[in-house]
Amino acid sequence: MKKMSFAEFGGPEVLRLIDAEEPHAGPGQIRIAVRAAGVNPVDWRIREGQVLGAHPTVLPSGVGIDAAGVVDEVGEGVEGVEAGDHVFGEGSSTYAEFAVLSAWAGVPEGLTFEEAAGYPSVVETALRVIREVGVQSGQTLLVSGASGGVGSAVLQIARGRGIGVIGTAGAGNQDYLRGLGAVATTYGEGWVDRVRRLGxxxxxxxxxxxxxxxELVELTGDPRKVISIADLDAPKFGVRFSGVAGSVVEALVEAVLLISRGELRIPVERSYRLAEAAAAHVDSQAGHTRGRRVVVV
Incomplete structure (x- = not known):
């Protein structure tokens, strides 16, 4: 099969499309013919060799943790799913023609494979950080970098729980944030004062x-009320870096429920062919994403 891989840590140029042995589903796992794989910042952070705790990397390594596709192999002890089912979930080395998933759910009605591939770890992360930061109904949550996949999910989930949200993003994404129920403002010079004026x-x-x-600590008045998923230096300010995944299975159940109710929708901003994975990483790393980026297989 074709698979995206890297044999050394580094920039996007270390990615190579290689011929590899097909993986097989072990106990408690399924294998899918991948139709699309989600592009997440954690993918390029791992490729760079960043120490993230939850994702130890052995070289050479595949790329990707999220995917959607068609079940074609069911491991021992797995029930409730069979060959031919359309699923989305989390596994390993998902930038490939075949991948093994350890957590999955059926693709909700009305979602394409490309759309479904963008949800698994994004929804898990959104649910986790909302829980960890301890924000409650009637309070206001500030989301810095709100227009990407996790931000899109956070805004919608928080609003559904009665939490007010202020989102920062580039000028071109202000209407997008407002459409998700946030009070929007731009980042850049003066952004702290702009946020203060919002309440x-x-x-x-x-x-x-x-x-x-x-600045986030300054605005909240308490480092315990700030969570980062992107700044490894956060602990220097007394702020928790949340890089360890929670229950992906529970997150997928929640995602299916929210999507089916029409309470969660994350658009796909751009799709890339498998051979274009390096370009997908370049664009993801540059930021300014609106929704999700996916690799189509």
């Missing part, structure tokens, strides 16, 4: 890693 901030999330931890 009290009870908790904050750093989703972009753009060097704003000190």
């Amino acid at each position: 009290r901030v009870d908790a904050a999330l750093d989703l972009a890693g753009s060097g704003v931890i000190r």
Whole structure:
């Protein structure tokens, strides 16, 4: 099969499309013929060799953790799914023609494979950081870097729970944030004062890693009310870096429920062919994403 791989840590140029042995489903796993794989910042962070705790990397390594596709192999002990089912979920080395998933759910009605591939780890992360930051109904959550996949999910989930949201993003994404129910403002010079004018901030999330931890602590008044998923230096300010995944199975169940109710929808901004994975990483790393990027197999 064809598979995206890297044999050394580095920039997007280390990615290679190689011929590889097909993986097979072990106990408690399924294998899918991949139709699309989600592009996540964690993918290029792992490729760069960043130490993220939850994702130890042995070289050479495949790329990708999210995917959607058609089940073609069911491991021992697995029930409720069979060959031919359309699923989305999380596994390993998903930038490939075949991948093994360890957590999955049926693709919700009305979603394409490309759309479905963008949800698994994004929804898990969104649910996790909302829980960890401790924001409650009636309070206001500030989301820095709100227009990407995790931000899109956070805004919709938080609003559904009665939490007010302020989102920062580039000028071109202001209407997008408003469409998701957020009070929107731009980042850049003067952004802290712009946020202050919008009202009290009870908790904050750093989703972009753009060097704003000190300011988020200032706005909330408490480093315990700030969570970062993108700035490895966050602990220097007393802020928790949340890089360890929670229950993906539970997140997929929640995602299916929210999508089916029409309460969660994350658009695909751009799709890339498998051979274009390096370009997908370049674009993801540059930021300014609206929704999700996916690799189509």
